[in-house]
Amino acid sequence: MKDLVSRCPIEEVMQVISGRWPSLLIYYLKQGTKRFSDLRRDNPTISHKMLTLELRKLEEAGIVERSEFEGYPLRVEYDLTPAGLKLVPLLDALGDWWDATAAGRSTLPVQLTE
Amino acid sequence: MKDLVSRCPIEEVMQVISGRWPSLLIYYLKQGTKRFSDLRRDNPTISHKMLTLELRKLEEAGIVERSEFEGYPLRVEYDLTPAGLKLVPLLDALGDWWDATAAGRSTLPVQLTE
DNA sequence: AGTAAATTACGCACCTTTTTGTAACCACGA
């Protein structure tokens, strides 16, 4: 994800929430505090590398907060920030729009109009 | 973009509107009917390959309507569908959220708090 | 009259760039 200085806020959000993982991670974090390993369990197909990368991106964007605790094994907790929480209903609205729009899509399952 | 059958509506929308172009194309189409070459002019850095691919994806998702007219040179027009129009305010809301959240981000421009 | 070029919206093949996965390694303590 190159960082083209767009100054279009929509483009900028998209750079952060685009892709396969961000919405999923936000979904799981919405359930409450999660540790790195929790998120991997919630989401078995993400590689640990991608998980760290995506979490850092969300952190930088102010969506996720990372808290590191001293001691071994190292404990790190992830939470949605207040801003992250405000994002949730917007994503839900997109999901609702998608479902509502289902009827107009060409990939529609077979219709039995008899 | 692999088509993993997710059945999570948010994941599904994301597969469609993720990436650099969809939001931009929707933005320009919101201004009214556009032809292929108009969209390329609006958006000089997209390649014709990507433009066709993205438009097809948006069409399949029911966001964009493609109308082909007989004659040479071939004329093709693109418009937002009613569903596509309904998507616009949702994207705008994301943009607003982004701007409102700016203060919490680490990539904040230098602050002169004096 | 005959030929050539331009036009529009692509499809296709090939190649480069970017993203993602895999595996190994690190720290430390129980």
Place this chain on the structure above:
DNA sequence: TCGTGGTTACAAAAAGGTGCGTAATTTACT
């Protein structure tokens, strides 16, 4: 030795760019 939460290097896969070909008609030139 295992578990935690990483980093790094290398490999594979996916995304994206470039350039050529195509259609039928008009215009432009010779």
